[in-house]
Amino acid sequence: MARECSIANALEVIGERWTLLALREVLLGNRRFDQIVQQTGASRDILATRLRKLVEVGLLERRQYEMHPPRYEYHPTEVGQSLHTVLLTLMAWGNDHVTAGPPPTVWEHSCGHELRPQVVCAHCRQEVELGDSRAVRLGGRPVER
Amino acid sequence: MARECSIANALEVIGERWTLLALREVLLGNRRFDQIVQQTGASRDILATRLRKLVEVGLLERRQYEMHPPRYEYHPTEVGQSLHTVLLTLMAWGNDHVTAGPPPTVWEHSCGHELRPQVVCAHCRQEVELGDSRAVRLGGRPVER
DNA sequence: CGCGCAGGTTGGAAAACCAGACCCACAAGG
């Protein structure tokens, strides 16, 4: 029925409430359950469920860092790390159009400057805007014009 | 309690289920209620609620395109159009890490080539990766090191 | 008149979410 689409597919994995915020914390280096609970504001049971799912789908790895008593940390896998760009893009949009006042979070790039993320066409390296893009294939089928 | 953060703020606006898919349809040019219902697969009541909220927060505009009988279309505002980059980034991530097989949706850029969206640092124009980025300010406070 | 269509609204059942209490294993302090 619904359109076949990678946005929908992605949301199956990371679209539930709190999932992206949990990932944000892990990518920031907060790897422990209680830290993630605190910084996200999610309730503990929901967070436990989300983390389990993220481990299942391979975005996080649950590592035991202490045997007695058993203690665990969540580490991002490579696929988990690749979500960084999605989070940055979302953050940039939030900074520009939702958050009032200055950006609460600021990143620095290894080039030495403040990181302002920009989405560009990999070919011509121009910034992408809706008006410059055209869908040529949708749900696996060519777009007739 | 929770960390002050534009990702969280953004998700307040577009983080609910079906919201992003509804926006995807509108940005693709499907502006009518029934089309959006069909293509997203959301139930009608939820979609009505989502669209109302999107109009309220200024991402969509509800335009009457016929007086008798009254008929409406949803158009993206400028802010709504600016979400295109977020959706593209999410789509790219889904293509790479979730969707099995070839990308269901393909875009072309005005430069004439297939649009593969990339996130770069606005200053040095290098592709951004987690390892090259460092948070220097979090929740409004400097990161001590 | 009866039908169809766009754009919703309504009601009831199912699923998700929430706060807070509880649990378990162990360590440290008294």
Place this chain on the structure above:
DNA sequence: CCTTGTGGGTCTGGTTTTCCAACCTGCGCG
């Protein structure tokens, strides 16, 4: 030995969302 504290959760009961299907409304059409 007994108490307290900590990390990493689970359990409970109640509230809120979401889902599905059916219904409603205004009007054009045959």
